[in-house]
Amino acid sequence: MAQTHILGYPRIGAGRELKKAQEAYWRGEISQRELLAVGADIRRNNWQAQRDAGLELVTVGDFAWYDQVLNHTLLFGAVPARFAQGAADNKLDQYFRVARGRAPSGEPVAASAMTKWFDTNYHYLVPEFSTGQQFALDSDWLLDEVREAQSQGYKAKPVVIGPLTYLWLGRAEGDALALLPALLPCYEQLLQQLADTGVTWVQIDEPILGLDLPAAWRDAFAGAYRRIGDAAQSLKLLLATYFSPLRENLPLAFELPVDGVHIDCVRASEELPAATAALRDEQVLSVGVLNGRNIWRADLVRWRRELKPLADRLGERLWLSASCSLLHCPVDLDTEKKLPEAQLQKLAYSRQKLCELKELQTLLQPGHLVGASPAGEKDTGDSTGSIACRAGSHSTDGYTPFESDSIDSVVGASPAGETDSANSAASIVCRAGSHSTDGYTRFESDSIDSVGDELKDSWRPQPYAERAPLQRQRWQLPLLPTTTIGSFPQTDLLRQVRRQFRSGEISEQDYVDHLRAEIAEAIRRQEILGLDVLVHGEAERNDMVEYFGEQLDGFVHTGNGWVQSYGSRCVKPPIIFGDISRPQPMTVEWSRYAQSLTKKPVKGMLTGPVTILNWSFPREDIPRSESCLQIARALRQEVLDLEAAGIGIIQIDEPALREGLPLRQSEHRGYFDWAVACFRYTCSQVKAETQIHTHMCYSNFNAIMDAIVALDADVITIESARSDLQLLLAFAGKNGGYPNEIGPGIYDIHSPNVPERAELVARLQKIAEVIPLEKLWVNPDCGLKTRSWAEVGTSLLNMVEAARTARAEL
Numbered sequence: 056m057a058q059t060h061i062l063g064y065p066r067i068g069a070g071r072e073l074k075k076a077q078e079a080y081w082r083g084e085i086s087q088r089e090l091l092a093v094g095a096d097i098r099r100n101n102w103q104a105q106r107d108a109g110l111e112l113v114t115v116g117d118f119a120w121y122d123q124v125l126n127h128t129l130l131f132g133a134v135p136a137r138f139a140q141g142a143a144d145n146k147l148d149q150y151f152r153v154a155r156g157r158a159p160s161g162e163p164v165a166a167s168a169m170t171k172w173f174d175t176n177y178h179y180l181v182p183e184f185s186t187g188q189q190f191a192l193d194s195d196w197l198l199d200e201v202r203e204a205q206s207q208g209y210k211a212k213p214v215v216i217g218p219l220t221y222l223w224l225g226r227a228e229g230d231a232l233a234l235l236p237a238l239l240p241c242y243e244q245l246l247q248q249l250a251d252t253g254v255t256w257v258q259i260d261e262p263i264l265g266l267d268l269p270a271a272w273r274d275a276f277a278g279a280y281r282r283i284g285d286a287a288q289s290l291k292l293l294l295a296t297y298f299s300p301l302r303e304n305l306p307l308a309f310e311l312p313v314d315g316v317h318i319d320c321v322r323a324s325e326e327l328p329a330a331t332a333a334l335r336d337e338q339v340l341s342v343g344v345l346n347g348r349n350i351w352r353a354d355l356v357r358w359r360r361e362l363k364p365l366a367d368r369l370g371e372r373l374w375l376s377a378s379c380s381l382l383h384c385p386v387d388l389d390t391e392k393k394l395p396e397a398q399l400q401k402l403a404y405s406r407q408k409l410c411e412l413k414e415l416q417t418l419l420q421p422g423h424l425v426g427a428s429p430a431g432e433k434d435t436g437d438s439t440g441s442i443a444c445r446a447g448s449h450s451t452d453g454y455t456p457f458e459s460d461s462i463d464s465v466v467g468a469s470p471a472g473e474t475d476s477a478n479s480a481a482s483i484v485c486r487a488g489s490h491s492t493d494g495y496t497r498f499e500s501d502s503i504d505s506v507g508d509e510l511k512d513s514w515r516p517q518p519y520a521e522r523a524p525l526q527r528q529r530w531q532l533p534l535l536p537t538t539t540i541g542s543f544p545q546t547d548l549l550r551q552v553r554r555q556f557r558s559g560e561i562s563e564q565d566y567v568d569h570l571r572a573e574i575a576e577a578i579r580r581q582e583i584l585g586l587d588v589l590v591h592g593e594a595e596r597n598d599m600v601e602y603f604g605e606q607l608d609g610f611v612h613t614g615n616g617w618v619q620s621y622g623s624r625c626v627k628p629p630i631i632f633g634d635i636s637r638p639q640p641m642t643v644e645w646s647r648y649a650q651s652l653t654k655k656p657v658k659g660m661l662t663g664p665v666t667i668l669n670w671s672f673p674r675e676d677i678p679r680s681e682s683c684l685q686i687a688r689a690l691r692q693e694v695l696d697l698e699a700a701g702i703g704i705i706q707i708d709e710p711a712l713r714e715g716l717p718l719r720q721s722e723h724r725g726y727f728d729w730a731v732a733c734f735r736y737t738c739s740q741v742k743a744e745t746q747i748h749t750h751m752c753y754s755n756f757n758a759i760m761d762a763i764v765a766l767d768a769d770v771i772t773i774e775s776a777r778s779d780l781q782l783l784l785a786f787a788g789k790n791g792g793y794p795n796e797i798g799p800g801i802y803d804i805h806s807p808n809v810p811e812r813a814e815l816v817a818r819l820q821k822i823a824e825v826i827p828l829e830k831l832w833v834n835p836d837c838g839l840k841t842r843s844w845a846e847v848g849t850s851l852l853n854m855v856e857a858a859r860t861a862r863a864e865l
C-alpha cells in the first residue's frame with residue numbers, strides 16, 4: 056500500500072497562536088517559558104493532525120521561531136559575528152536579533168536581510184557567509200524536537216535543508232560553493248546524531264534542483280551526497296525537490312545515494328514517467344500531487360487514475376504527499392467561519408489536505424473497487440473521490456456513495472460513531488459533497504494562447520514619443536516634478552473608524568464622511584508642502600489587493616486563511632473563485648472628490664492586474680493568464696471611468712509583477728508575454744494626454760528590464776534608495792535603459808529616519824548623472840501608510856525643497 060507523508064506543516068497555529076505569542080514576547084508581555092510552551096503546543100497539534108490522518112511518519116524540524124533558513128544558520132553555527140553578544144545566555148534572543156535586529160535582551164543590531172523563498176511570498180533570512188566561513192554543528196534544537204515527537208509516541212521524520220540549497224540561499228563574500236567542504240562535516244555529524252535518536256528517515260530538501268543551475272553547482276551534488284550517504288549508514292534519506300520541474304537535473308537527483316526522491320507533480324506532472332523510469336530498485340518515489348501552494352480540493356479521481364498502475368507496482372515504495380511544504384497553505388478549514396457551506400465544500404486547507412492524502416491512499420489500495428473503468432468513474436458525477444475532510448455535520452445532500460463502503464473505509468481512522476455526531480469539532484469527519492473540480496481538466500500550461508487574441512491590441516495607439524509632448528503641454532509640470540506613491544499614514548484613528556464601520560458600530564455615511572475628511576486633510580497638507588502631483592492618500596483601503604478584491608465579483612475573502620509571510624507576519628490572500636468582473640466603479644468617487652479640492656492634478660490610484668492575481672489564490676481550472684485578463688478588463692473600465700471623471704494622471708501599481716515568474720528561465724518569456732500585455736490592456740484606451748504611471752517596489756529590476764520597458768507606462772516610480780541607487784543603473788542603461796520617465800525613490804520609507812535636505816540634493820545629483828533631467832521625477836521609495844504624519848510632513852518638505860534646490864542648481 057502507498058504511504059503518506061508531508062514535507063512540512065504550517066507553524067503559525069490554527070488561530071495564529073505563534074504570531075500572538077511572538078509579538079507578546081517581543082513586547083515583554085510574556086516570558087520566554089510561556090513562548091516556548093506555545094511553540095510546543097503548536098508542534099503537538101501539528102503532529103496530532105498528521106497522526107489523525109493516518110500519516111505514518113510525522114515531520115519534525117519544520118517548526119521555526121521565525122524562519123526555517125535561520126534555524127539552519129544556527130544549526131551550522133553560521134550566525135554572523137555581530138550577533139555574538141549575549142548569545143551564551145540567551146540563544147533565542149540571539150536568534151530574534153538576527154531576524155529583526157532586536158530582542159528583549161541584548162543590544163539592538165542590524166538584522167540580516169530577508170528575501171523571497173523561491174517563487175513564494177514567504178521570506179527567509181539570508182545567511183551571510185564571510186570569507187573562510189567556519190561551521191560548527193549546534194543541533195540541540197533539532198534533536199530536542201525529534202525527542203519531543205518521539206516522547207509523544209510519534210515516528211519522527213526530521214527535515215533539513217540540503218547543503219547545496221543552504222549555500223545557494225546565502226550571500227557570500229566570495230563563492231558560496233567553495234564553502235561546501237567546510238559545511239559537509241556538519242551534515243555528517245548531524246546524521247550520526249539523528250541515527251542515534253532512532254529515526255529511520257531523514258528528509259533533505261534540495262529545491263535548487265529545480266533551477267537552471269550553473270554546472271559547478273550541479274557537479275557538486277554527487278560528491279556531497281556521497282559523503283552524506285556514507286555518514287547516513289542505516290538512516291534512510293529522502294531527497295525532496297519542489298516548485299519547479301527537475302528537467303536536466305532529474306537523472307542526477309535519482310542517481311544520488313539517497314533512498315527516495317520527492318518530486319512536485321503539481322508544477323511538473325509531466326515528469327512522473329521520467330521519474331518512474333529513473334527510480335532505482337530500492338528507492339522510494341514520493342509524489343507531491345496535492346497542491347501545497349493553493350487552497351482547492353484535489354482532483355483525486357485524476358490522481359487515482361494516473362497513479363494506480365504505479366501504486367500497484369511500487370506498493371510501499373510509492374509515497375503520496377503535497378507538492379511542497381504546507382507552510383504556504385492556510386492551516387485548518389474548520390476555523391473558517393466566514394464562508395458559506397457551498398464555498399467550504401470546494402476548499403482544502405492544510406489539515407484537509409492531510410485527509411485528502413488518506414483518501415487517495417485508500418483509493419489506491421489494492422483491491423479497492425472503483426467503477427469498472429476510468430470513464431465509468433466520471434459518470435458517477437459529484438461523488439467520485441470527492442470526500443473532503445472537515446469536522447462538522449456529515450452532509451449527505453446530493454451524495455451518492457462512491458461505492459458501498461468508501462466512506463467507512465476512509466473514516467475508519469477516527470473513532471467509530473463520530474460521523475454521526477454533528478458538529479463534533481474534535482473529530483475528523485470525511486464528508487461527501489460536490490467536487491470543486493467537477494468536470495474540469497486542469498490546464499497544463501499558463502500560456503498566452505487562450506487570451507492572446509484579445510491582448511493583441513493592448514498597446515496605446517500613440518507611442519510614448521508622441522504622448523509625451525501632449526502630456527507636457529497639458530500638465531505644465533516643472534522640471535523634476537514631485538509626487539508620492541499613493542498612501543498616506545493610516546492613523547490609529549483611521550483604523551479604529553474602519554473597525555467600527557466593519558462591526559456595524561458606525562453607519563456607512565459616518566464612515567464615508569470620515570474618509571472624505573481624511574482625503575481633504577491629505578490634499579490640504581500636500582498643497583502646503585508644494586507637491587506637484589497630488590494623491591488622495593488611500594484612506595479607504597487597508598490593503599491594496601483586498602480593497603479591489605472586495606469590490607470585484609469573482610473574489611472570496613476568507614476569515615482565517617492566513618499564511619506566513621515572514622516572522623510573525625501573515626497574509627490572507629483572497630481567493631479567485633470564479634470569473635472576475637466589476638459591478639461598479641471602485642475608486643472614482645474618492646478620486647473625484649480629491650480632485651474637486653485642488654487645482655493641482657490628483658493621481659488616480661489602482662492596483663494592477665498582475666499584482667492582484669499574484670497576491671491571490673488563483674483558480675486551477677483556467678490558466679492564470681485568463682484570470683489576469685479578466686482583472687485587466689475590470690481595471691480598464693475603472694481607468695476609463697477615472698478619465699471621464701477628470702482624472703488625467705493614473706497610477707497602476709505592479710509591485711508583484713516579478714512574483715508570478717516561473718523559476719526556469721525558459722518560461723519567463725511565456726509569463727511576461729501575457730502579464731505585461733494585461734497591464735498594458737488596462738490603459739490601452741486612454742487618451743494620449745492622459746498620463747499613466749506605474750510603481751514597483753524593491754526588486755531585482757535588472758533581470759526583468761525588458762518586461763518593465765514593455766509595460767509602456769509614461770512614468771515608473773521605483774524603490775531604490777536602500778540599494779544606494781545600484782538598482783537604478785538598470786534604468787539608466789547605456790543600452791536603452793528605461794525609455795520613458797522615471798521616479799527613483801530618493802529616500803527609504805521603511806525607516807523612521809527623516810532625510811535631510813542636503814542628503815536628498817546630493818542623491819538627486821547622483822541620479823541626474825545617469826538619468827536625463829527631463830525624464831526625472833522626485834518621490835519617496837514607496838507608499839507612506841506605515842509612517843506617522845510627523846515623519847511624513849518633514850520628510851516631504853525636505854524632499855520638495857531638495858527638488859527646488861536641484862532645479863536651480865542642476
Ligand code: GLN
Pocket residue numbers: 540541542593599660708710750751752837838839840
Ligand atoms: N500605492 C501603494 C501605496 O502607496 C503602493 C504600495 C506598494 O507598492 N506596495 O501604498
Ligand code: ZN
Pocket residue numbers: 540710750751752753774836837838
Ligand atoms: Zn512600493
